[in-house]
Amino acid sequence: MTAMAADCLIVGGGPAGLTAAIYAARFRLTTVVVDAGGGRAAQIPRTRNHAGFPGGISGEALLDRMRTQAVSFGVDLRAGRVDAIGGSAGDFTAWLTQGEPVRTRAVILATGVSNHRPEIGEAAHAQALARGLLRYCPVCDGYEVTDRNVGVIGAGAHAVREASFLRAYTDRVTVIGPTAAPAFGAAQRAELAALGITVADGPASDIRVEATAISLEAAGRRLWFDTVYPALGSTVHSALAAGLGASLTADGCIRVDTHQRTSVPGVYAAGDVVIGLDQISHAMGEAGVAATTLRNDLAAATPQLRGPAAA
Numbered sequence: 001m002t003a004m005a006a007d008c009l010i011v012g013g014g015p016a017g018l019t020a021a022i023y024a025a026r027f028r029l030t031t032v033v034v035d036a037g038g039g040r041a042a043q044i045p046r047t048r049n050h051a052g053f054p055g056g057i058s059g060e061a062l063l064d065r066m067r068t069q070a071v072s073f074g075v076d077l078r079a080g081r082v083d084a085i086g087g088s089a090g091d092f093t094a095w096l097t098q099g100e101p102v103r104t105r106a107v108i109l110a111t112g113v114s115n116h117r118p119e120i121g122e123a124a125h126a127q128a129l130a131r132g133l134l135r136y137c138p139v140c141d142g143y144e145v146t147d148r149n150v151g152v153i154g155a156g157a158h159a160v161r162e163a164s165f166l167r168a169y170t171d172r173v174t175v176i177g178p179t180a181a182p183a184f185g186a187a188q189r190a191e192l193a194a195l196g197i198t199v200a201d202g203p204a205s206d207i208r209v210e211a212t213a214i215s216l217e218a219a220g221r222r223l224w225f226d227t228v229y230p231a232l233g234s235t236v237h238s239a240l241a242a243g244l245g246a247s248l249t250a251d252g253c254i255r256v257d258t259h260q261r262t263s264v265p266g267v268y269a270a271g272d273v274v275i276g277l278d279q280i281s282h283a284m285g286e287a288g289v290a291a292t293t294l295r296n297d298l299a300a301a302t303p304q305l306r307g308p309a310a311a
C-alpha cells in the first residue's frame with residue numbers, strides 16, 4: 001500500500017489552490033499540490049482589478065509569485081492531473097494520469113472552470129486574448145472597454161445579462177447569436193432594445209484578428225469590434241467531487257457549507273469550482289477558509305496537530 005504522503009492534497013494550482021497551499025503549509029501540514037496547468041488565471045494577460053497591484057499584473061506572474069511563496073514553506077508542487085480520488089476522511093488516495101498515487105488525510109478541490117470558446121484557432125485565440133480583442137470576464141475588465149465598440153456572442157438570459165452589464169460602460173454593444181437559431185425571445189429582444197443594445201442574427205463565424213480590431217461574420221455580414229466577449233457558458237471541473245459522491249448544484253458546481261466543507265467529510269472546495277463570484281479575490285478568500293477549516297477538522301481528529309499549548 002502507498003505510504004501516507006500528505007496531510008493535505010490540493011488539486012489545482014490556480015489562485016485558490018496555491019492560496020490554500022500557503023495556508024496549509026504554514027499550519028505545518030504536509031501539503032501536496034497537483035496541478036495540470038492552463039487554468040483561467042494562467043490566461044489573464046493583465047488583471048487590473050486585483051488589489052495590491054497598481055498597474056496590474058499578468059496571471060502567470062501572479063501565479064509564479066504564489067508558487068514561489070508556497071514552495072518557500074515546503075509545499076510539494078507537482079505538475080500532473082488527478083484522474084480519480086477514493087477513500088474516506090483520514091485516508092484518501094488520489095490517482096494521477098502519470099506517476100505514483102498520493103495518499104492523504106484530507107483533500108481540497110480547487111479545479112476551477114473552463115470558458116467555452118467560440119470557433120477560432122489556438123494561435124489566433126492567444127493573440128486576441130493578449131491584445132484585449134477577446135475577453136471573457138466583464139466583471140474583471142468591463143472598465144477597459146469604456147466607450148469602445150463591443151460585441152457579445154451568446155444567446156438567452158446569459159447573453160442578455162452580459163450585454164446589459166457591458167452597456168453600463170459603453171453605448172456601442174451588439175449581441176450576435178452563436179448559431180442560426182433565434183438567440184432571444186420577444187421579451188429579451190425588447191429588454192435589449194430598451195437598453196439600446198443591437199442584436200445581430202447568427203451564426204457568428206469566421207472570427208478574424210485584424211490589425212486594430214476583431215471581426216466576425218454574422219449571418220453573412222462582416223462586423224468589426226474593438227473587443228468581443230464570448231458568453232457561451234463554461235465547463236465546471238467537478239468530476240472528482242462527483243466521483244467522491246459530493247453534492248453538486250444543478251450547474252455542476254460543488255456545494256459547500258460556510259466553511260468550504262463539501263458534503264463528503266475530509267473534502268473541501270474553493271475557487272471557481274464552487275458557486276459564487278468567479279474572481280481571484282474570491283477564490284483566494286474561499287481557499288483561506290478551506291485550509292483553515294481543514295486544519296481545524298484534522299486537529300480535532302488528530303491530537304498531535306493541536307500543538308503543545310492545546311495538548
Ligand SMILES: Cc1cc2nc3c(=O)[nH]c(=O)nc-3n(C[C@H](O)[C@H](O)[C@H](O)COP(=O)(O)OP(=O)(O)OC[C@H]3O[C@@H](n4cnc5c(N)ncnc54)[C@H](O)[C@@H]3O)c2cc1C
Nearest residue numbers: 012014016036037039040041047082112271272278279280
Ligand atoms: C481571460 C480571463 C481574464 C480574467 N481576468 C480576471 C481579472 O482581471 N480579475 C479577476 O479577479 N479574475 C479574472 N479572471 C477570473 C479568474 O481567472 C478566476 O476567477 C480564477 O483564476 C479562479 O481561480 P481558481 O484557482 O479557482 O481556478 P483556475 O485559475 O482556473 O485554476 C484551476 C487549476 O486547476 C487545475 N486542474 C483542474 N482539474 C485538475 C485535475 N483533475 N488535476 C490537476 N489539476 C487540475 C487546472 O489545470 C488549473 O491550473 C479572468 C479569467 C479569464 C479567463
